[in-house]
Amino acid sequence: MTATDTPTTVSWPPGLPRSLEYPTVPVGSVLRAAVRRWGDRTAFVEEDVALTFTELGRRAHAVANWLADHGIGRGDVVAVHAPNCRQYPAVYYGILLAGATFSPTNPLLPAPELAAQLTDCGARVLVTWDQVLPFVRGALSSTPVETVVVTGPAHTTDFAARATTEPGDVDLADLLAADPTDRHLDAAVDPAGDLAHLAYTGGTTGVSKGVELTHRNVVTNVLQSGCWVSGSVPELDEAGDVTLRQVLGPEEQPTRLGEARMVTIAPWFHAMGVIGYLNGLVMAGTTSVIHMRFDPVRYLEDAVRYRVTGFGGAPPVFVALLQVPGIETADLSQVRGISSGAAPLPVPLIDRLKALLPDAVIGEGYGLTEVTMQATGNPAFRSGTRKAGTVGVPIFDTEITIRPLGGGDPLPTGERGEVCIRGPQVMRGYWRRPQATAKSIDADGWFHTGDVGVLDEDGFLSIVDRTKDMLLYKGYNVFPRELEEHLFAVPGVAGAAVVGRPDTEAGELPVAYVVRRDDDAGAALTRESVMAAVNEHVTPYKRLRDVVFIDAIPVSAAGKVLKRELAERERATTSA
Secondary structure, three states, X not given: OOOXXXXXXXXXXXOOOOOOOOOOOOOHHHHXXXXXXXXXXXXXXXOOEEEEHHHHHHHHHHHHHXXXXXXXXXXXXXXXXXXXXXXXXXHHHHHHHOOOEEEEOOOOOOHHHXXXXXXXXXXXXXXXXXXXXXXXXXXXXXXXXXXXXXXXXXXXXXXXXXXXXXXXXXXXXXXHOOOOOOOOHHHHOOOOOOEEEEEEEXXXXXXXXXXXXXXXXXXXXXXXXXXXXXXXXXXXXXXXXXXXXEOOOOXXXXXXXXXXXXXXXXXXXXXXXXXXXXXXXXXXXXXXEEOOOOOHHHHHHHHHXXXXXXXXXXXXXXXXXXXXXXXXXXXXXXXXXXXEOOOOOOHHHXXXXXXXXXXXXXXXXXXOHHHOOOOEEOOOOOOOOOOOOOOOEEOOOOEXXXXXXXXXXXXXXXXXXXXXXXXXXXXXXEOOOHHHHHHHEOOOOOEEEEEEEEEOOOOOEEEEEEOOOOEEEOOEEEOHHHHHHHHXXXXXXXXXXXXXXXXXXXXXXXXXXXXXXXXXXXXXXXXXXXXXXXXXXXXXXXXXXXXXXXXXXXXXXXXXXXXXXXXXXXXXXXXX
């Protein structure tokens, strides 16, 4: 099913086609066009030190040439184990310009998991952070890594500075200072067949699997998401590199290409970060203020200072921002868009954001690493219909169906089941896991997400829950997200997550973990009052059986709630 327009529902950007033309180019083409188009405009800034598009291009080609001169190219994997920083974009594009494959790793991965990922992807080079180098060293002995490139805080302000290294390591400063000319090393890349990204998933639910994303996958989804957000179509510049032509006028899309400013916190080792908040922003000529870690007070300060035009992140980011003292009076008058992903926004949270920023369009979307990044989005143009509680409609060239959880033909409109996606952004498969690939992608090309959702009559998708998060209470399916929506509507609740507590008679009991807001309403919350407020809205088998107050809901660096940690806590408590 694809989105349709009714007299009261306008979901498609006016003047834009349903299908885009995706040029057959490698990912490096995105950077080349951006350097040519945006030149001396600031691409990234960190600690008040700017990096222009022109310098980004030179530094990226320097990294590519150093890698090529040291035997790294097409078919080789380079793993990057670092937080967001000013040098990261040059490393990312340098790897791809060399024809190699980028494999991002969470810099907080425990040593055994890091070793497992490096071994599984066959990384020959590891770019890592000097502050975790002693920890990393112990994980490398059993991996295929041949070269360790070290970077650190010193490089964020001075690319010529020296990182803290040990004998045998390579300082990233050497790569950044190499020959900056464009040797077109990626000319031999096959966009349809060669891997651009080898990204790993499963960080919140279990064993990670490598996701194979070709250059075509990445370029396609950067264009799908970029055109959807900005009201544009793909275009080739005079040199044949890919850029955007904005079709929507300022009355529908007031933020113009080459004028946007954002604080960037979405981690670049995550799909949403590297596609939307690295490639997407580079293509659009956006100035990105880099924050290595999320500090809501500092985020707000820089949002005001740099007069940002948009906010972006996962729901926990907005929960934290809304609690910053003084946000109601902060000058956020330039903000015209709010982009949310990684997990659905609770409707009460949307209402609070609308009250704070009435002129901003809230563009909630949905996707997974297995579909490169994005599959659906609420309309980003001003006259579009946005349905709170949904993640929008399928974007360009993307189809969504809802299938029975046990398998079968598509379900009718309005019935919940497994979300299945088909489109040019769907991964090639799981790295060296043919059985897992065959289980996830059927013979007709539909990727089975494991998410539970429902499509309405206008093609808007609502995510009900993850199949892995679903609870079984006396044989009934209980979806935590429904309870979490009610929890966020309780005055005084700042954060919430629902998991199952093992029970010999019932199977699993719905239990809420709740963070109190730092105000009178939060202080007044009790176990009994929260349970009563939620349970009056749900049928008996869905009722909360307990409420546990905690200081913070555990989340991944990508902003996803780590329900696994809460579920393990429940299992441990029950066993004890």
